[in-house]
Amino acid sequence: MAPTAHSPNVLLYEGAIRSVERLIQEHAASHIFLVVDEDAYRFSGADDTLKSLLANLHTTRFCGFQPNPKLVDIQRGVSLFRANPPELVIAIGGGTAIDLGKLIGFIGPQNEASREIVTGNKIGTVDALPMIAIPTTAGTGSEATHFAVAYIGTDKYSVAHPSMLPAHAVIDPRLTHSLPGPITAATGLDAFCQAIESIWAVGATDESIEYASTAVECAYQYLQISVKTPTPESRLAMSRASHLAGKAINISKTTAPHALSYILTSKYKVPHGFAVAMTLSKFLAFNAAIDANECVDSRGHEDVCKRILRIVSLLGATSIAEACRLIDSLAVSIGCPTSLVDLGITRQEQLSEIAASVNVQRMSNNPRKINHSMIVQLLSQDFPADLARL
Ligand SMILES: [Zn+2]
Known part of the structure; x- marks a missing residue:
């Protein structure tokens, strides 16, 4: 069943991360846009499971972003996305990584500048790319929402669209054990x-x-x-x-x-x-x-x-x-x-x-x-x- 604005497909159990390979196959995605909080990726142990899998796929990796989604990081991610459009987004990390995945996956396919969408001056007319959200913290619940926070300076904005709800939430509590x-x-x-x-x-x-x-x-x-x-x-x-x-x-x-x-x-x-x-x-x-x-x-x-x-x-x-x-x-x-x-x-x-x-x-x-x-x-x-x- 296709996810609705109220329901991503959820896998919540120890070892759930092992299902990512199957989910990628289901989407038959040949090019994946990865949003990775590198510290979280390493310390959570997510890389143990995903490293070899991702190494064999065509991926664009977006990392090195600041905490709490900033416009400059969204712009950098959207440029990378548009330079070589992917078919699936995977975000691994805390709320920042997952919100950035949602923002880039939504803004990337639009014809508007990131700033215009973030500030609400322009509304996205194309659906976001499907996304797999893999939280490494137990907190924001961002993998279950269809909106994301963005900052321009100290001003906070919220971008919302039903298609921003991740298609899959892969919640493996083991990734939080080392937090x-x-x-x-x-x-x-x-x-x-x-x-x-x-x-x-x-x-x-x-x-x-x-x-x-x-x-x-x-x-x-x-x-x-x-x-x-x-x-x-x-x-x-x-x-x-x-x-x-x-x-x-x-x-x-x-x-x-x-x-x-x-x-x-x-x-x-x-x-x-x-x-x-x-x-x-x-x-x-x-x-x-x-x-x-x-x-x-x-x-x-x-x-x-x-x-x-x-x-x-x-x-x-x-x-x-x-x-x-x-x-x-x-x-x-x-x-x-x-x-x-x-x-x-x-x-x-x-x-x-x-x-x-x-x-x-x-x-x-x-x-x-x-x-x-x-x-x-x-x-x-x-x-x-x-x-x-x-
Ligand atoms: Zn909150």
């Missing part, structure tokens, strides 16, 4: 936050809530173990949580903590998952206090509250305050910065700049209406009393 603790922590927190945001998102459906709920439970139970004393069981659980959170946000999209995170990553160099987790509990408390006047979701504020209580119970908490504490202590226990002050953010102008950076569309997917001054006020909770002169 260092800090990467396991940041990527795993991304999955956890994506799942929680997905449940309260305006775009949530019954289907996305089911995926997200399982992801929350799995990540909450296994993330700390995966960081501190990883076992094959915890790695498998986090791979599953990451993929399900990806499936959930593929439907619901993300909300306020993601909208605020991008500037923390681009300007303050905070890894994506940590940047999102830094405001998650604040928004849990903020969204839980929703009333009819501030509700953006057409299902009404009571429905939003019901979903937020579902999050509380998935965490094993009995109150919003307890759920917030549990989220914060999980984040702290695996090395996430606890406060904006830790990042050198101590002035109200900086909060104002962060608040001004948010994408209005992404923010409108947050169930409770929020404006600039409310964001500043929420973020200023991190300031000690002497700094918070608001």
